[in-house]
Amino acid sequence: MEPLLGANQAVFQLYGPLDDVFDDTRADQWSRHVVDTVIPNNRALLHLLQSNRDLLTVAEKATLDIFAIHAQQLEERHLEGNWTPGSTRFPDAINSIMKGDV
Numbered sequence: 001m002e003p004l005l006g007a008n009q010a011v012f013q014l015y016g017p018l019d020d021v022f023d024d025t026r027a028d029q030w031s032r033h034v035v036d037t038v039i040p041n042n043r044a045l046l047h048l049l050q051s052n053r054d055l056l057t058v059a060e061k062a063t064l065d066i067f068a069i070h071a072q073q074l075e076e077r078h079l080e081g082n083w084t085p086g087s088t089r090f091p092d093a094i095n096s097i098m099k100g101d102v
Contacts, residue, residue: 001048004041005095011037034078042071063093
């Protein structure tokens, strides 16, 4: 999971939207990298986590459900052109999912 999350984080840090800042070049790069990297990585993450849902805690399952909504809305925005405001933000808790005590 870490390589997928790390790649997504790198794309977001380099090209992701910034509050109160708009740059056409950055936005173009963001759109391209979302389609080429983030969406495929999100699909892989969802498959991995949903396949192992029975291993997740109640809190991790809730985080997974929020991540699934976020991933779906990101796809709708970048692949279907649905720019409805109020999209679900990336749940930071996904970064620590499945890292509990063994």
